Amino acid sequence: xxxxxxxxxxxxxxxxxxxxxxxxxxxxxxxxxxxxxxxxxxxxxxxxxxxxxxxxxxxxxxxxxxxxxxxxxxxxxxxxxxxxxxxxxxxxxxxxxxxxxxxxxxxxxxxxxxxxxxxxxxxxxxxxxxxxxxxxxxxxxxxxxxxxxxxxxxxxxxxxxxxxxxxxxxxxxxxxxxxxxxxxxxxxxxxxxxxxxxxxxxxxxxxxxxxxxxxxxxxxxxxxxxxxxxxxxxxxxxxxxxxxxxxxxxxxxxxxxxxxxxxxxxxxxxxxxxxxxxxxxxxxxxxxxxxxxxxxxxxxxxxxxxxxxxxxxxxxxxxxxxxxxxxxxxxxxxxxxxxxx
Numbered sequence: 001x002x003x004x005x006x007x008x009x010x011x012x013x014x015x016x017x018x019x020x021x022x023x024x025x026x027x028x029x030x031x032x033x034x035x036x037x038x039x040x041x042x043x044x045x046x047x048x049x050x051x052x053x054x055x056x057x058x059x060x061x062x063x064x065x066x067x068x069x070x071x072x073x074x075x076x077x078x079x080x081x082x083x084x085x086x087x088x089x090x091x092x093x094x095x096x097x098x099x100x101x102x103x104x105x106x107x108x109x110x111x112x113x114x115x116x117x118x119x120x121x122x123x124x125x126x127x128x129x130x131x132x133x134x135x136x137x138x139x140x141x142x143x144x145x146x147x148x149x150x151x152x153x154x155x156x157x158x159x160x161x162x163x164x165x166x167x168x169x170x171x172x173x174x175x176x177x178x179x180x181x182x183x184x185x186x187x188x189x190x191x192x193x194x195x196x197x198x199x200x201x202x203x204x205x206x207x208x209x210x211x212x213x214x215x216x217x218x219x220x221x222x223x224x225x226x227x228x229x230x231x232x233x234x235x236x237x238x239x240x241x242x243x244x245x246x247x248x249x250x251x252x253x254x255x256x257x258x259x260x261x262x263x264x265x266x267x268x269x270x271x272x273x274x275x276x277x278x279x280x281x282x283x284x285x286x287x288x289x290x291x292x293x294x295x296x297x298x299x300x301x302x303x304x305x306x307x308x309x310x311x312x313x314x315x316x317x318x319x320x321x322x323x324x325x326x327x328x329x330x331x332x333x334x335x336x337x338x339x340x341x
Contacts (some may be wrong), residue, residue: 179236
């Protein structure tokens, strides 16, 4: 691909170099080789360009004293992602339904669907056009899977689950497992039947070995465009808004409501019945409960992030402060003894 064609694709501007050079690959600054295009996401990586072998670098603003050909784009990171997709992601060719898959005659399978060996599709299932179901996927009764979805090996979709369009679910994830609901009576935990469902809206991606529990009644809902990382737990009746990000090992308690464009960093724990307003950011390993107004929070229990930073600065000084307090106490005791003599 010529650089000038790449510039048209990215709506970019060649600010130095030759537009006729060939671009043959995409790579990071440290791994780039001749013919590759790379990108500069921050000026702190500017020093790495000195030894970079790439043919072109994507930049937001032109750089001085840089010998590599530059292509100015609005968002270098986004442009890099688009090129990775262009150079490395090959369109999936429909493979049809394998003879080694078990697909109910009562299932409705659209055209161009790929169902690989050893997958199971139950009665009443609907699978939309262009969806790919990899080996060992289980799709339970009356579950709906939309168009253009990808279900990687060992994904489990329990009964009565609704999956939107262009949803990606990675290996080992379970959608629609029973919510954790029990009532204690006469010395034992009596299971509360979990008879609700799960709705995963369009363009959601869920990482590997995550769990989204079905609702007790009603639905657990994951909003459009939300991304959930590996090993996350979404409990029954949780509602997550659109385009939120849930990072690895987060745990969200039952009946929690999370707004749009919320970020939960790694290992955040959210108590049940919590409400988190849209646009909120929660720092890693924070503990959240109650009603959380829009803002940035950290700590367990969480406090505003700036207050948490100040508290952490004091925490590091506690040993020194304790030493000084003991010295002051000793001086006070000495003065008191003198006054009593």
